Amino acid sequence: MKTLSCALPLSLSLFAVGCAADLDEQWDLDHDRIIAVRATKPGLLPGEQTELIGLIGRDGDKTFEQVPQIAGVVMPMSLAGAVTFDRGQWLVTAPSAEQIDAARTELGIPAGMPVPLTVGLSYAEGDKLAVTTVRLGVDGVNPVIGSPMVDGKPAAPGVELVVDSLVDVRLSVTLAEKLEVNWLTSCGQMHDFDLPEAYLRVEQDDPTEGELAVVVRDRLGGVDWMVWPIRANPIATEL
Structure with a gap:
């Protein structure tokens, strides 16, 4: 298992721009674009783990699901080790309760509240960027259509x-x-x-x-x- 020790040398604002800057119509699938990204379990208790996946669009082709080429913590950097790569998957692992408490103190979050871990994801050799949020210290699931x-x-x-x-x-x-x-x-x-x-x-x-x-x-x-x-x-x- 590898930890992305350098994380991603890009700011949160740059990730946000990378998601939407090249789109004509927001509803148009016929583009090279990241449509959405998610964690398979967006809320993690200490020791729990989740995978990261994206829904990708291609000009003139079908959409497909893909693991990011690179992923890393954008903030808080004290939890950079929470994102790792193992067996073809980028994973987020919730740290110990003590580390989550320390992150709450760092971010000024009240005791017992979840810690938002902002994760950056890169596709297409770094040309397409996105962010997703995993909540640490709380049990969470994705919404259902x-x-x-x-x-x-x-x-x-x-x-x-x-x-x-x-x-x-x-x-x-x-x-x-x-x-x-x-x-x-x-x-x-x-x-x-x-x-x-x-x-x-x-x-x-x-x-x-x-x-x-x-x-x-x-x-x-x-x-x-x-x-x-x-x-x-x-x-x-x-x-």
Whole structure:
């Protein structure tokens, strides 16, 4: 197991810029981009461990999940050893209760409150950067995408969706309070992309095949996503 002793020599502000600076539309999947990153368990008690993973988009290709090429603690640096690389995975391991207490003192966090560990992740040989947060000293899980619906019908994870062109295709998810949502697509155009109830429309000149994705986030660093292949029925032409 290797510890990233030098962490990442980049500031938090630079990581934030790296996530969004190269995007045209926030809902457009057809880009080389980091769509979302997450820890498989975003809240850790002392000694617990979690893996880091990203959902990656590629121009003209499908999305895919990928382990970061490099990961390291951005802050607090006193816990830099919490991020390690082992057997092809970047891991975050919660330190002892005493170390977490020391980090609370360092950051001015009240006793018993979770310590936010900000972790930077690098993809595409350092060209794509992102951050995620793991809460130390608390048991936490990722949010769950509830009851995704496409055109009034349940959308099973990964099952191909077929929609009509030139109509508003309604999309919805059931969310708990204080969750954020983003809809994304590479087929047609997305409207109200940051609302639980959005709609997709495929116009004459839009791509008619691609993917549909939804990402939900909570305020504590938890993330969940779903991706579906999608295609639009061809537009009828007059004889």
